[in-house]
Amino acid sequence: MSAPLLWILVPLLAAAVLVVGRTERPVATWGALLAAALGLAGFVVPIDTPLVLGPLSLKVADSVQVLGRSFVLRSADGPLLGLIYGSAALWFYGAGAGPGARRVVPLGLAIVALLVASLAVDPFLFAAPLIAIASLLAVPLCTPPGTKPGPGVLRFLTYQTLGLPFILFAGWMLAGVEASPSDIAMTTQAGVMLGLGFAFLLAVFPLYSWIPMLAEDAPSFVAGFIFWLLPVFSIVFALGFMDRYAWLRSAPQLSQGVAAAGALMIATGGLFTAFERHLGRLMAFSAVAATGLAVVAMSLGSAQSPQLVFLLLMPRGIELALWSLSLATIAARVRSLRFEDVTGMARGLPVATLGLVIASLSMLGLPLLAGFPARLALLQALTRLPTGFEGLLLIGLLGVAIGTLRGIAALVAGREVAPPQTAESGQERVLIALGVVALIVAGAFPQVWQPILSALPRMFEHLAA
Amino acid sequence: MLRDVVSWVAVGGILMAAAGLVLSRDWRWSLAFLALQYLAAFWLVGLHWPIGLASAKLVTGWMAAAILGMTRLGLAFKSPAAELFWPQRRWFHLFLVAAVATLAAAATPRLETILPGLGTAVVGGSTLLMTMGLLHLGLTADVLRVTLGLLTVLSGFEVVYSAVEGSILVAAMLAIVNLGLALTGSYLMLAEPEGTEA
Numbered sequence: 001m002s003a004p005l006l007w008i009l010v011p012l013l014a015a016a017v018l019v020v021g022r023t024e025r026p027v028a029t030w031g032a033l034l035a036a037a038l039g040l041a042g043f044v045v046p047i048d049t050p051l052v053l054g055p056l057s058l059k060v061a062d063s064v065q066v067l068g069r070s071f072v073l074r075s076a077d078g079p080l081l082g083l084i085y086g087s088a089a090l091w092f093y094g095a096g097a098g099p100g101a102r103r104v105v106p107l108g109l110a111i112v113a114l115l116v117a118s119l120a121v122d123p124f125l126f127a128a129p130l131i132a133i134a135s136l137l138a139v140p141l142c143t144p145p146g147t148k149p150g151p152g153v154l155r156f157l158t159y160q161t162l163g164l165p166f167i168l169f170a171g172w173m174l175a176g177v178e179a180s181p182s183d184i185a186m187t188t189q190a191g192v193m194l195g196l197g198f199a200f201l202l203a204v205f206p207l208y209s210w211i212p213m214l215a216e217d218a219p220s221f222v223a224g225f226i227f228w229l230l231p232v233f234s235i236v237f238a239l240g241f242m243d244r245y246a247w248l249r250s251a252p253q254l255s256q257g258v259a260a261a262g263a264l265m266i267a268t269g270g271l272f273t274a275f276e277r278h279l280g281r282l283m284a285f286s287a288v289a290a291t292g293l294a295v296v297a298m299s300l301g302s303a304q305s306p307q308l309v310f311l312l313l314m315p316r317g318i319e320l321a322l323w324s325l326s327l328a329t330i331a332a333r334v335r336s337l338r339f340e341d342v343t344g345m346a347r348g349l350p351v352a353t354l355g356l357v358i359a360s361l362s363m364l365g366l367p368l369l370a371g372f373p374a375r376l377a378l379l380q381a382l383t384r385l386p387t388g389f390e391g392l393l394l395i396g397l398l399g400v401a402i403g404t405l406r407g408i409a410a411l412v413a414g415r416e417v418a419p420p421q422t423a424e425s426g427q428e429r430v431l432i433a434l435g436v437v438a439l440i441v442a443g444a445f446p447q448v449w450q451p452i453l454s455a456l457p458r459m460f461e462h463l464a465a
Numbered sequence: 466m467l468r469d470v471v472s473w474v475a476v477g478g479i480l481m482a483a484a485g486l487v488l489s490r491d492w493r494w495s496l497a498f499l500a501l502q503y504l505a506a507f508w509l510v511g512l513h514w515p516i517g518l519a520s521a522k523l524v525t526g527w528m529a530a531a532i533l534g535m536t537r538l539g540l541a542f543k544s545p546a547a548e549l550f551w552p553q554r555r556w557f558h559l560f561l562v563a564a565v566a567t568l569a570a571a572a573t574p575r576l577e578t579i580l581p582g583l584g585t586a587v588v589g590g591s592t593l594l595m596t597m598g599l600l601h602l603g604l605t606a607d608v609l610r611v612t613l614g615l616l617t618v619l620s621g622f623e624v625v626y627s628a629v630e631g632s633i634l635v636a637a638m639l640a641i642v643n644l645g646l647a648l649t650g651s652y653l654m655l656a657e658p659e660g661t662e663a
Contacts, residue, residue, distance in 0.1 A: 067634040129638035136645040149653040161615050165622035
C-alpha cells in the first residue's frame with residue numbers, strides 16, 4: 001500500500017461506487033464515514049515508517065509512479081490530509097440534511113481526491129491540470145439537472161480553465177529563472193505569468209466576479225463547499241511555489257504585490273458585503289475577504305507566514321459549512337435569499353438563523369468565536385511587519401461587519417414576509433447546533449488547533465525554516 | 466522547406482478555423498471548424514513531439530468535437546441566437562477577427578524573442594488560437610460557444626507548451642482537461658430545460 005493510493009485512488013474509487021447510490025442518506029453517511037476514516041488515517045498512520053501492530057508490521061510507502069512521474073505524499077503532509085478529509089466528512093454528512101447528497105457526496109469526494117493528487121504530483125507545478133479537472137467536476141455540482149446554467153457557473157468554468165495555461169507556463173519559465181537568476185526580463189515575465197495564474201485560481205480582485213454570481217446560481221451548500229475547498233488548495237499550491245523557489249521568497253516586489261492583491265480582496269469584498277442585499281452573496285463576499293486575509297498572511301514572508309495562513313484556513317471549513325447549511329435550510333423554505341424575501345425569518349427558522357449569525361460573526365472575527373484568534377494573530381503580525389495596506393484591510397473588515405449586521409437585521413427585524421410552511425428538520429437542527437458549538441469551542445479554546453497547527457508548516461521546509 | 470510550407474499552411478488553417486468559429490452561427494459549421502482547428506494544431510504539435518503523441522492530441526480534440534456534436538444533435542430546440550444574428554453583427558465580428566488576427570501577427574515576433582527556438586509558425590499559430598479563443602469567450606454567453614472558446618484557448622496553449630514540455634503525464638492530464646471541458650459543456654447543454662437556451 002502506498003499513501004497516494006490510500007488518499008487518492010481509494011476515494012476516487014469510492015466516489016465511483018457512491019455515484020450509483022439510490023438513496024440520499026446512506027450515500028451521505030458512507031461518504032462521511034470514508035472521509036472521516038481517511039482523515040483519521042492522515043493523523044495517525046505514519047507514511048514511509050513501519051507501523052507495528054502486535055505481530056503485524058505495516059508500512060505505507062510514500063510514492064507511486066504514474067506515466068513516468070511520481071505522486072508523493074510525505075509524512076509532513078499527514079496533518080493536512082487529516083484536516084482536509086476530516087472537514088470533508090463534516091460537509092458530506094451535512095449534505096445528507098438536504099436534497100442532492102447523491103450528487104454532492106460522490107463528486108465532492110472525487111474533487112477532494114483530485115486536489116490531494118495536486119498536492120502529491122511531482123514536479124508540483126503539474127498540479128495545475130489536476131486543479132482544473134477538479135474545477136470541471138465542480139460544474140455539475142453547481143448545476144443540478146433541469147436547471148438553467150447561470151452566468152456564474154460559466155464564468156467559474158472559464159476563469160478556472162484560463163488559470164491553467166498561465167501556471168503551467170510560469171512553471172516552465174521559473175525553471176529558466178533558476179538556471180539564470182540574473183536575467184531580470186525572464187524573472188519579470190515569469191512573475192507576471194505566475195501572478196496571472198494565481199489571480200485566476202485564487203479569484204483575486206477583479207477576477208472574483210464568479211464567486212457572488214455562483215452564490216446566486218448554485219445551491220447554497222454546494223457554493224459554500226467550493227468557496228471552502230478551492231481557495232484552500234490554491235493557497236497551499238501557492239505556498240508550494242514560494243517554498244520551492246528562493247527568489248520568490250526573497251523578492252520584495254513580489255511580496256508587496258501579493259500583499260496588495262490580498263488587501264484589495266479584503267477591501268472590495270468588505271465594501272461589496274456592506275451594500276449587499278442577498279444572503280448568499282453576503283457569504284460569497286465574506287469568503288472573498290477571508291481569502292484575502294490568507295493572501296495577506298502569505299505575503300508576510302516570515303517563518304510565521306505558513307502558520308498564520310493555516311490558522312486562518314483551519315476554521316474556514318466549519319464556518320462555511322455552518323453558514324451554507326444554514327443558508328440551504330432557509331433557501332429551501334423561501335422564494336429567494338434576497339433580504340425582502342427573508343425578512344423576519346428568524347421567528348420561523350430560529351436554529352438556521354442562529355447558525356448563520358454565528359458563522360458570519362466568526363468569519364468577521366468576533367472574540368470567542370473560531371475566526372478570532374487567527375485574525376488577532378494576523379493583525380499582531382501586521383503591526384510588526386507592516387505591508388502599507390493596513391488602511392484597506394480595516395476598510396474591508398468594517399465593510400464585512402456592516403454587511404454581516406445588515407444580514408442579521410434582515411433576518412430578525414420586522415414582521416415575517418411569509419412564515420415558512422415547514423420548520424427545520426431534526427437533522428438540520430442537530431447539525432447546525434453542532435456547528436455552532438464547534439465554532440464556540442474552537443474560539444474559546446484555540447489551543448485545540450495547536451497540535452495540528454504546529455505540524456502543518458512542516459510541509460514547507462524552506463518557508464517554515 | 467516543405468515542412469515550413471506545411472507549417473504555414475497549418476497556421477492559415479488555424480486562422481480560417483478560428484475565424485470561422487467566431488463568425489459561424491450554425492453549430493454544425495462550428496464543430497467542423499473545431500475539427501479543422503485540431504488538425505492544424507496537430508501538425509504544429511508534431512513539429513516538436515513524436516507523431517504518436519501528437520496524434521493523441523488530434524484524437525482528443527476530435528473526440529471533444531464529437532461529444533459536443535452528439536449532445537447538440539440530441540437537443541430538440543433551435544438556438545434563437547441564429548435568428549437574432551443580423552448581417553451588421555457579422556461585419557462587426559469580422560472586423561473584430563481581423564483586428565485580433567492583426568494583433569496576434571504583430572505580437573508574434575516579440576513573443577518569439579521570449580520563446581526562442583520554437584519557430585515562428587508555432588508561436589504565431591499558438592498566439593492566433595489563444596487570442597481568437599479569448600475573443601470568442603468575450604462575445605458569447607452561450608454554453609456551446611463558451612466551451613468552444615475555452616477549447617480554442619487551450620489548444621493554442623498546448624501548441625506552444627508541447628514545444629517546451631514533453632511529459633506524457635502532462636499530455637494525459639491536458640487530454641483529460643479537454644475531454645472534461647467537452648463533457649462539462651455537454652452536461653450544461655443537457656441540464657438546461659428544453660427551449661430556454663439563451
